[in-house]
Every structure is written in C-alpha cells, then in structure tokens.
Amino acid sequence: MDSFGHVNNVVYLRYLEQARVDWMFETAREAGVEKFSLGTVVARHEIEYKRPLVYRAEPVRVEIWVTKIGVASFVCNYEVRDEDVVYATANTTLVPYDLAEQRPRRIAPEERFYLEQYLQAK
Incomplete structure (x- = not known):
C-alpha cells in the first residue's frame, strides 16, 4: 500500500506473477505440459x-491471455479487475529458457498447442 492507501505499483507485478505462475505451471501441468x-x-x-x-481484504481478479x-x-x-472496473492492463514477453544451458530455447510443440488455446487479439 502506498501513502495514499492504494495498492503499490510493485504489488501489481506480484499479481501478474501469481496469475502467470498458476496458468503456466499449474494449469499447464494439468493439461500435460510441464x-x-x-x-x-x-x-x-x-x-x-x-x-x-x-487496499482491501477482498481479492482482485487477474485475467490472462x-x-x-x-x-x-x-x-x-492481462487485466487486473473487478466485475466492472479495470484497474490496470499489462503485457509480459516471456522466453522459454534452458536452465542447464543458460540460454533461450524454442517453444516446444506441446507448449505452442497449449498457448494457442489462449490466443486472442489484443
């Protein structure tokens, strides 16, 4: 929370991260993409x-596509929102990465198939 009682801008990044991690790791794993x-x-x-x-106790919704x-x-x-209020829009560029080789890698076919299910125009 900032000095005006608003959610701090850094917290928005945490909201995006939480939504992205859930979607990319949990939901993708459930779909067979690890x-x-x-x-x-x-x-x-x-x-x-x-x-x-x-700032409030109720959660805010983060939609991702x-x-x-x-x-x-x-x-x-992303949209950080309630039912009828959008608080922020955002985008993130992500790169698949080979941790062992310490370099970017190409998107695997199963990853592409998973991503295509969430593909929408801006």
Whole structure:
C-alpha cells in the first residue's frame, strides 16, 4: 500500500506473477505440459494503470491471455479487475529458457498447442 492507501505499483507485478505462475505451471501441468516449469524467463513487462486500487481484504481478479506466439517467445496480456472496473492492463514477453544451458530455447510443440488455446487479439 502506498501513502495514499492504494495498492503499490510493485504489488501489481506480484499479481501478474501469481496469475502467470498458476496458468503456466499449474494449469499447464494439468493439461500435460510441464516444460514451462523447467525454465521460462520474463523479457519485458509493461503496465498501464487505469484506476487506483484501494487496499482491501477482498481479492482482485487477474485475467490472462496470449496475444502473440513467436518461435522462441510469446506475449501474455492481462487485466487486473473487478466485475466492472479495470484497474490496470499489462503485457509480459516471456522466453522459454534452458536452465542447464543458460540460454533461450524454442517453444516446444506441446507448449505452442497449449498457448494457442489462449490466443486472442489484443
């Protein structure tokens, strides 16, 4: 919380991370895709704050979808929102990463298939 009682901008990154980790690791694993959890790194974040989110006990919803799938990267977009209020929009560029080799890797076919299920236009 900042000095005005609003959720701090760094907390928004945590919200995005929580949604992304759940979607890429838990939901993907349930769908039979485990490679994301073996190595994926953030290459870029961009957040546009639309409205202040006043600190509260109730959770806020983070919606996530894919807007671009490349050969070795993909982009996720988000909305941090309640039913009728959007507090922020954001996007993250993610790169599959080979932790053992310490280098980026290409998106595997099963990862691409999983991502395509969430592909939407901006």
